[in-house]
Amino acid sequence: MDSAVKSSQEKKSLFQKCLDGIEIVGNKLPHPITLFSLFCLAIIIISAITAAMGLSVEGELVNRTTGELEVSTIAATSLLSRDGIVYMLENAITNFVNFAPLGMVLVGMLGIGTAEGSGYISALLKKTVAVTPAALVTPMVVFLGVMSNIASDAGYVVLVPLGALIFMSFGRHPLAGLAAGFAGVSGGFSANLIIGTIDPMLAGISTSAAQMIDPTYTVQATSNLYFMVASTFLITLLGWFVTDKIVEPRLGAYSGNSTLSKEDQDLQNLSDKEKKALKITNLTVLAMLVGIVIAIMLPNSPLRNVSIEQEQGFMASIIDHSPLMNGFVLLIAIIFFVAACVYGKVSGQFKNEKDIGNELGKSMASMGSYIALAFVMAQFVNYFSYTNLGTILAINGANLLQSMKMNSIVLMIVFVLFAGFINLFMGSASAKWAIMAPVFLPMFMKLQISPELTQVAYRIGDSTTNIISPLMTYFAMIVIFAQKHDKKAGMGTLISTMLPYTIVFLAGWILMLILWMTFKLPLGPGAGLVYGL
Template structure:
């Protein structure tokens, strides 16, 4: 009777989400599904190459780092060269798959810390000091802020979001969704400049100089807008999680796997308090030491090669050893925390216990490693065949032929960027293709490069969380299955669709208001490019 009442209360949108989940979960296992995708790319690339599919566009030559007019032609994977490519590069595709090493190294430290009991104790302390009503915005906000260190939030914050919610007796998948929404859906937002800012700014500068050889897009050019976006995404993520996602998850059969032992997450013994205090003090010393090293002259953690040109701050965030090595550093900190806490609490008796726990942490990633192998092939196949590049350039040409005012044009561009993001996961790779096409085009219409870059970042962020081609999507599915064994691609996509839709609408509204008010996007970064 109660179930019938719940079903009757579901509106059309909730029924659509249920339909997405049902259809998605009836798809083959993710390993089999991406194997099918690989086969499809082989066939499509062969047909496209046989038909002579090609397109011309101004693209950045990654060898010379200069813009060149290039003809992009579809390449067949079923040709002699394509078959040789697949055979010779299968291992390198897997080994060089960016998320693989990051995830495994990160989990080596985090998994050991979890096995030592440190993560559990830290969560107990978090539960004790955090008001229940602020848990959701805290998780979303920390997710947004995590992109300071690029992709590290996927490895750390998403699984911790599930554990934090579980600590409060809430649905773990809602916590996972809140963390994922902050980390990935709000990827471009932040209160300070992150690693993505100088990366995109560099590409934007090269593209803008096709029109104005003296033009420079700085790493801070979107700062004001992204600061406002941080609060917007936090508030929207809070609303979506508490009012849409978690109520729906509560009605899903077998949705929550909370056990009786999880109630113990609320209790912190005297022994745990002592071990936690010593461990946190140790971590504080490590963090102070890292800051001290960063501040040293010619620091090994700064990019000293660009310090003279771009300043001290850029030497820290712009491809610095600190940012590039953030995950190994983070893993080391968690590993030290595991040893200190484990020894102090009595969980670890000797080094053998530590090594055993490291092995357990890695054994839990077997499913992800198998999936990563197939995903790595698919991502590289899509790049090798040039299908993603052709799609982006053809879409750009279509968009450029439309006669629209600046606000409408930017909204359409946001939607276009979000659509392309479903097929190409890397933010920098897409912008390397799209910036040379769109920036000059929009500059000729009086739109500043900084505004075009902001619109791109909105579209690129909002659809990350529903794209199976996003590099970390498979890993998030694996995290979800730890709390719900029946969870699949359909479960994750249906859970994240509300975030995509509402983030997209909210961010577009913010952009429209920003443009109507004529506010600067960052220090010295306006909305208009003055036409001669």
């Protein structure tokens, strides 16, 4: 037995051994709550030291509220000063309550958790097993993850945990399904077949920065559409390859306890009662979706941003800061909750409203550890923002990159890598772009590189390192999801599992960018690679 284990260890590649090492070291770190508490303490100390040293940088930033360019000196702010201590005391609760993922996760789980408890998700997965070829499960999960980005962050709450359950329904390792879903949702964040909520946001910041050079220049929300459509298929194929050839073989056969019952893991056909309940529930869900579509089409619809419809068109009114997109997670929660009630009643799982209430309580109870972690993580993220350390790091890095002399292709590759590095320290795509766009867009325009191309390069770097950054706001939540299937899973497990996706996505996306620039393909409607001075 020992010789077999030794032989197996020897057969591992150097890369696999490195991943195992990362997992071991990462999982030896303290509990995530303790770790982020230590991070908070570190930021407090570092902010005091850098503020005492007078660390500062002058930069031109786009004000995301007014859209205007502002030139200002950004200095490190100490959390050990009187104002800093007051900030920590007065804003601890506000930081927690306003922590973006918290409300989204809890509201989403009210619906999804109840649907899981009712048996609806289990029945739906069994149906999925029956109709989906086993060979196409991985690309399906990755593709759905990429497409979920049209609804901003909803995919983290919905698709990632469902990916684990789908894989388990096929007798595969749930962490591989979780990784495939996470890779699509977060690693492929900038890819999609249609524009999503992030496109108008980035385009607005890019327009303000580009107008520093050309006051008439406008970057459209569709300016990266062609490249992002091609990226959707690229990320799906790469995610399929990494999951099936690297991640799942490394994880091995699944032998842990799952959150699904033995009945739920049964891959046999649905019972007659389950079939009836599933059919009625699916028709109910379809009716709700049709109702939403009709509501969108109504004149002066409460789901559209009608204030911009005349200027930017019907599609923009649906996607650009519309009530539909802003309330997408709530709508998903309502759809899943109604589906749970219908399925539970027809199948006999729910006898009355008390059973539904009890299931809602169970859904929230399962999120207790995440809520505790969210409190400390919210403080850390806000401390990083308050002290200006992230902004100073980004601007100093930008100045260094600006001083290098390179051709356009090499420059874009370096910029992609730089954006990916900064993404490890600043999670928000729009916040980073508000810092970086005024620095890089004008500089690259002077080198005849179009703002649209610079924006594409930024989006590649921003997306690919999301899945290995503990500072990404949903990272801790994914760890909690992983622990439902492997109680020993920690940050090291997740980082070592997702690192192959980052490496392959980054290499594949950069290669596609090189080919795109070599063949001088348009990035979107009316958006080329070159800016003419």
